[in-house]
Every structure is written in structure tokens, then in C-alpha cells.
Amino acid sequence: MINTLSLQDTAELIREALSSRRFIVMICMCEAQYIGRARSFLEKGERLIVIKEDTSFLIHRPTELEPVNWQPPPNHISISLGENCVILTVRRVRKPERVVVKIYSFKGFFSDKLSDNGSFHMHLSEKEISEILRKHPELIEDGFRIVSTEFREKAGIIDVLGVDAKGRRTIVEIKKDKAGKDAVKQVLRYVREAGTGVRAILLSPNITPEAEKMLRKNGLEFKKISMLELSRIITYEEHSESSMSRFLRGE
Amino acid sequence: MINTLSLQDTAELIREALSSRRFIVMICMCEAQYIGRARSFLEKGERLIVIKEDTSFLIHRPTELEPVNWQPPPNHISISLGENCVILTVRRVRKPERVVVKIYSFKGFFSDKLSDNGSFHMHLSEKEISEILRKHPELIEDGFRIVSTEFREKAGIIDVLGVDAKGRRTIVEIKKDKAGKDAVKQVLRYVREAGTGVRAILLSPNITPEAEKMLRKNGLEFKKISMLELSRIITYEEHSESSMSRFLRGE
């Protein structure tokens, strides 16, 4: 950590890091003013300042999850020297909002290009979903009774097989992403193999217009499910005494 | 920035910083898994990790304003050594949620107690506007008399409650941005709870056409206010010699 440089030198460091679009982290004594949708003033104190490669801007205090000041990108960021401080001005490009920070001294400084190509996945497998539905068939429909899950057929594995409130055999197909024509074709294969008088419901967070048209034309049904809702259910339920809850407690 | 230490040494540094509740900043190659209200996995990449003095936890990627993973305090944070990595486990105390981070190498490390006693002021929030109106009820309407501000009702907090020149009870709702349907719905909730014979005025710098239609249909009223004008008022009236005003003058 650099902490022996003059303010002038540090200002030059920041200017250089900004111009080459590096990721910047500063731990410093500062005060900050925000003017935009509202106004705010943050008195002097030691904080973490982050400037990201896309000009995202954050000031974090030593406690609390949320930043005390921030500016979503894109921003125009400029540096100047004040009386006994470095002045950082962060202006939003698309809106009349700005944060002005006066930095009086540095405890830490870092700047570099960061290499991050890893992707981020939010998930809940179709298997996990069918397990949740086994415990909560009412999420499919009131009065629904599940006969089997992960049922192997010639046409493929049927996620959920059950009987509805009126006693009709029903196939349920789960898609954790937006359902397309492929999903509908898959359900159609199951239905054709199962024979006449079988209902089929496609469960997914969303469906494309074309897929929905095809589905209606073939007398199939669509029901929207929220993945978040489902994951909440498992989180709260398995709270009792399962491998999941033990895991969550770190045992 | 420390970047020549072994993983083992760095783990020890983190452990020590955690036990003395210091503010920790790391720039490192890591992957992260979240299990809780939802589930997610973040593949390997270089990121900023922040652990605050109250155990607030954040992982930031090189771009985007928002953290990719986080845990609100209080957390229980533990460190262990993996195959070729440091494993950081962040478990929320009040909820079954955890983030597990595997750190493979460090580009930067900082830890220290930060001293931040400066206070944070917001100006021209709806609360502050209602305070200005309390002092200047004529800005609402000639002859308007304010009974109370920030009045808590079941339906929500009524910004201003007053009596107009003709003696009618009047609800005033303030929106500092353009008022939309939500704002109108909010006022409607108040009016319905308040009963018959109550006026309601929506004060804001602007209103969407649909919201205005909805408002007229329900017999509510709209009055335009200028935030700039209001902020001028506080600029003149507010504490003239605070650190804020000195700052604004650039001292």
C-alpha cells in the first residue's frame, strides 16, 4: 500500500489510472458532497473509495452493507488539486448528478486492470424443482396429486406425473429458463406417447410468444412459476433438519 | 499492497484482521458460491472483496455498480485452507444464507481500523420538503394551514395534513420526482382511509399523463412545485456556517 506519497503525486497516480481505465481502490480520509435527485453531505472520515473500469463509483464507510455515496456508470471523472486535498469530481453522463470528494490523506491505494471473464449463474436444477413440487403439489394446481417424478419413458424423462383435482392424468414439464418451441415439442412427444385424455402443463418462468401459440394450438397448458419463490421454499423448509440446513449452518 | 506472501501467510493475516474486527480489502483471483434465498455460482476471476468492521461482506467485479455477491451483517466469517486456495466462509447469523469464496491468489491486501465519525446529511428529501412547507404553507395554497407533517396512518405516512382556506381537511402528498401511477395510488389509499369530504393534493415537479388522468378521475388535485425554488429556500434559511456551507464555497 502506498502511503508515503505527496497528494500531488497521488493525484497524478489517480489521473493516470483513470486515463487507462484501471480499477481503482483507495482507503482515505475524505469528505463528500452529492447533488442530484437529492442533496447530501458526508463529513470528514476514513472510507473506502472504489472506481471501477466502467467508471462505476462507490464510497463505503467502515460499517454498513450499502455505500454512503455512489454513481452508476457512465460517469465523467476528473481530478484536481485543492488547498490541502485532492478533489475528485464524478459526474453522471446521462443525468444531472454529481459527487464531489475531497481527499485529505491516503492510507491505501491500488490500481490495476482486473481480468474477470468468469460467468455468473443463478440456478435451481429441474430435479430440485421437481422435488419441491413433490412436497408442494398445490404449486402446480389446487387439488393436484403427484404420482411420480423423474419418470422414464421412451420419449424421455417426464419431470412430474400426476392426477388433477378432476382425476385426469397430467404430465408436468419443468423448464427453469424461458420456454421455447423445443420445450413445447418435448411435451408433445410425451403426450402423444401417453395417448388420449392426458393433460399436459408446461411450468416455467416465461414462454416465448411463438411457443405459446404452438402450445395452445395443441391443447397444452402453460403455468408461470417463479424460481426465486421456489428457492425460498426450499431455504425455509429445509431449515429443520436436512443436509442442506446442516450445510447452511456450516456443519 | 502485499502480493508476495504465501496463501498460508495471507490466511493468517485475514484471520488476525477478522479477530480484531478490522476493515479488510482484497483484490484477488477467486470463485464464489451463494446458497440461501436463491443459489448462485460465480466462476473464477479477479475481483474486489470487502469485509467491513461490522462483518458486512461484498464481492465486486471490475465493472457494474452493484456487487455480484454480498451478505448483510451480522455474519460469522471463517477462514480455512483448501487445496491451492484460501476458503472464506461467510454465514449470516440471522438467516440460513452463506457465501463461500475460494481465493487462489492475491493482487492486493489491506486491513486496518478506519476512523470515521463524520455524520451524513441528506437534504431535500420528502421529509425536508414537508419541513419547508410547514414553514411556508402558502407554497401549497393561499390560506393553507398545516396541522401536521409526517403523520403516520395505517396506509402509510402522510407527508402533510392541513386545512385549506375554506376549512376543508386536506392531504398533501409530496413527490420530489415526476409523479407516476404509484404516487396516485398512494394518495388514493390515504383518501380512502381518511373518509369522505377530504381533499388531496399531489405536489411534485411533474406528473405522467396517465397518472394525471387517474388522478382527475378520482377527484384528486395536482400542483406543480419547483425543487430548485425549494432548495433556494433552504440555502438561505439553513445553518449558514456548517461544514456543508463552507464546503459549498470551496473552503
Added chain:
DNA sequence: CGCTTAATATCGTTT
């Protein structure tokens, strides 16, 4: 572009 809805929303206050 504007409107609607979801979010690991967060955060404070009241019941």
C-alpha cells in the same frame, strides 16, 4: 420511450 414488476432488493419503523 414509458410503464410494470421483480429483487438474495435494503433499511427503517411500527405492531
Added chain:
DNA sequence: AAACGATGTTAAGCG
């Protein structure tokens, strides 16, 4: 502890 309302909410989807 749970529920509700406000937020400099933010962010994504859709018409």
C-alpha cells in the same frame, strides 16, 4: 419477530 412503507431504490421485460 413479522409486516409494512420508502428508497438518490435499481434493473429487467414488455408494449
